[in-house]
Amino acid sequence: MFIPKEVKHRSPAHRAYVASLPCLITGFWNETNIGHHLLKAGGHSMGSKACDSLTIPLQHFYHDRLHANGNEIAFLANHGWDYLRMLNTLKEINANSPVERIRNATAVDEAIRHYSQ
Numbered sequence: 168m169f170i171p172k173e174v175k176h177r178s179p180a181h182r183a184y185v186a187s188l189p190c191l192i193t194g195f196w197n198e199t200n201i202g203h204h205l206l207k208a209g210g211h212s213m214g215s216k217a218c219d220s221l222t223i224p225l226q227h228f229y230h231d232r233l234h235a236n237g238n239e240i241a242f243l244a245n246h247g248w249d250y251l252r253m254l255n256t257l258k259e260i261n262a263n264s265p266v267e268r269i270r271n272a273t274a275v276d277e278a279i280r281h282y283s284q
Contacts, residue, residue, distance in 0.1 A: 175217070175218040175219075176218050176219050176220055176266075176268050176269055176272055177218075177219055178219050178266045178268070178269055180265055180266050181219050181220075181222070181264050181265070181266040181269045182202045182219055182222060184263075184264055184265055184266075185202040185222045185223065185224050185260065186200045186201050186202055186224060187200070187224075188200070188224040188260065189224065190224055190225050190226040190229060191223050191224060191225060191243075191248060191253065191256065192225060192226070192229045192246045192247075192248075193226060193229070195226075196224075197226060199226050199227035199228065200224050200225065200226055200227070201224075201225060201226075201227055201230055202219075202222035202223065202224060202225075203222065203223050203224075203225045203230050203233060204217040204218075204219070204221055204222050205217055205221040205222070205223060205239065205257070205278075206239050217274075218272065218274050219269060220261050220269050220272035220274045220275060221257070221274050221275065221278070222257075223253065223256075223257055223260070224260075229246070250282055251279065251282050251283060254275055254278050254279045254282065255279065257275050258275045258276070258279070261275060
């Protein structure tokens with residue numbers, strides 16, 4: 168598994184920002200939107216979450232389905248998201264984050280390099 172070498176950033180402000188964005192699957196926002204910490208992008212170990220810079224917006228329904236499915240990459244692909252395209256979208260999300268340390272985080276760039284090989 169790929170594990171970025173950066174510190175795991177935690178930011179309630181960034182998580183709130185991500186939850187305020189449209190769901191990546193439906194393209195719509197509603198009050199059930201939450202952030203999903205990407206597991207396959209790296210940066211987590213058993214029992215811990217990935218860095219907040221690896222968080223995408225999903226409606227709660229899809230977030231539950233993703234975890235029930237167990238295969239993040241296949242689940243996102245079944246909903247029209249190539250993993251590299253999704254990582255590049257995540258890079259744009261982070262670039263607009265209200266949190267400077269998230270804007271400067273390198274975990275997404277490292278994941279893009281890894282999945283581009």
